[in-house]
Amino acid sequence: MxxxxxxxxxxxxxxxxxxxxxxxxxxxxxxxxxxxxxxxxxxxxxxxxxxxxxxxxxxxxxxxxxxxxxxxxxxxxxxxxxxxxxxxxxxxxxxxxxxxxxxxxxxxxxxxxxxxxxxxxxxxxxxxxxxxxxxxxxxxxxxxxxxxxxxxxxxxxxxxxxxxxxxxxxxxxxxxxxxxxxxxxxxxxxxxxxxxxxxxxxxxxxxxxxxxxxxxxxxxxxxxxHKTQDLKRLADADLALLKIDSLPEGSKAVLRKHERHVRDKYRLRNFLDVKAERGMASAAAYALASQSNLIPIVRGVASDKLDALFRHAGLSPRQQPVPPLRFLMAGTSTATEK
Structure with missing residues (x-):
């Protein structure tokens, strides 16, 4: 039952x-x-x-x-x-x-x-x-x-x-x-x-x-x-997790990697927000305020520009369409799948 x-x-x-x-x-x-x-x-x-x-x-x-x-x-x-x-x-x-x-x-x-x-x-x-x-x-x-x-x-x-x-x-x-x-x-x-x-x-x-x-x-x-500030709050949540003393150093290392990943996305989004709201001069000032800001912003903008250039020149690989059905994790019908 x-x-x-x-x-x-x-x-x-x-x-x-x-x-x-x-x-x-x-x-x-x-x-x-x-x-x-x-x-x-x-x-x-x-x-x-x-x-x-x-x-x-x-x-x-x-x-x-x-x-x-x-x-x-x-x-x-x-x-x-x-x-x-x-x-x-x-x-x-x-x-x-x-x-x-x-x-x-x-x-x-x-x-x-x-x-x-x-x-x-x-x-x-x-x-x-x-x-x-x-x-x-x-x-x-x-x-x-x-x-x-x-x-x-x-x-x-x-x-x-x-x-x-x-x-x-x-x-x-x-x-x-x-x-x-x-x-x-x-x-x-x-x-x-x-x-x-x-x-x-x-x-x-x-x-x-x-x-x-x-x-x-x-x-x-x-x-x-999601809003730009939502990314900042998520990165800040990683910083709070890093304060847990019981976490081994290997766990803290991968957590720092995730925090940087989310923080860099925030910095790029915030740069674009500042540019749209207050103009390029203010956005440039934000980007140049620190190396931590500048690197992900330059990398992100350059990647977007290169993607656009390659698409215009017909050199970019065709973007894969979203499939009608996929799975979060690969699966198999084999009984011994691990």
Whole structure:
């Protein structure tokens, strides 16, 4: 007999079009005891539509925030108002594949347990309830701190696949034991930051390559609309992590690498913002204020200019289109996959 033990948390803003499918996919799973939707001050009918998606089982609750506070605040509010021993985050335009939790709970030697993510281009997603994932091996592997942090450094011209995108089932007991919640100052990388702090406190983070989570890839997603200051806050979060005395030097080294990666992106974005708002003279002054500013700005601007030049000359390789379907992690049907 399956014992319902998971609280699914859906932080939603202006998601009236997609949230019924998200809720239905969660309520379909017998392991789900609660589905908590937090409407983060939507200006559409998200709360009304979410309430209408109730299946009559008494598992759905909808919380309405009057002021937009961001996904971290919304998730923390849901955690505070729920009781289930396990927590699972579901984005409002995503969905669970049938049988997801059965595979994740196949063993109990973990604090976080994540599966592969099927990334589906939004113009090819029709009825998500009929989407079936390929059969990949569910043999478990365990991430460590350094591999996780390294797996969140994006590469230019490479389709994004950072491990911070993972949506694990999380042990509430582990969060409570270590006083962990989402950082409400972050509106970008809040998942990454929570997982990193959990790793630093010894979390056992299990990953299986079989797919249980479907993510709809949209051009207007929140992660694609982040503000320049969101990058600075994420880099500052890395600096806070570096203050954890128990981290070994190897872990701190890769964390510094991630901090520089995010900080350099911030410096380039801020340069472009200053140029647009106050002109080239002010932007140049910002770039020349320090070598730390100048190098990533020159590198980023030069790369963009060269890309444009090569495209104009027909010398640039044709940009690969976003595939209609891909996976966050490579999978195989071989039973011995590690």
């Amino acid at each position: 399956t014992v319902p033990q998971v609280c699914v948390i859906i932080a939603a803003r202006n998601a009236a079009r997609t949230i019924p499918a998200a809720i239905a996919s969660a309520l379909r799973e017998p392991e789900v005891a609660e589905v908590v939707v937090v409407d983060d001050a939507s200006t559409d009918d998200t709360a009304k539509v979410a309430t209408a998606a109730d299946d009559g089982s008494g598992r759905l609750s909808v919380i309405r925030l009057d002021v937009n506070r961001g996904p971290s605040f919304a998730r923390n509010a849901a955690i505070a108002g729920s009781k289930s021993p396990f927590i699972s985050i579901l984005d409002a335009d995503d969905f669970f594949l049938e049988g997801r939790f059965r595979q994740l709970f196949a063993s109990a030697d973990w604090d976080f347990a994540a599966d592969n993510i099927m990334l589906i281009r939004d113009d090819t997603a029709t009825d998500v309830s009929k989407i079936v994932a390929p059969t990949f091996s569910a043999d478990p592997e365990f991430l460590d701190f350094e591999r996780f942090i390294e797996g969140n450094i994006s590469r230019r011209r490479v389709q994004r696949g950072e491990l911070g995108f993972l949506k694990p089932v999380i042990s509430r007991a582990f969060l409570d034991r270590h006083g962990l919640r989402y950082d409400e100052n972050l509106r970008l990388g809040e998942d990454y930051e929570l997982y990193a702090r959990a790793f630093a406190r010894g979390a056992r983070f299990k990953v299986i390559r079989s797919c249980g989570y479907g993510a709809i890839v949209r051009a207007d997603s929140l992660s694609g609309r």
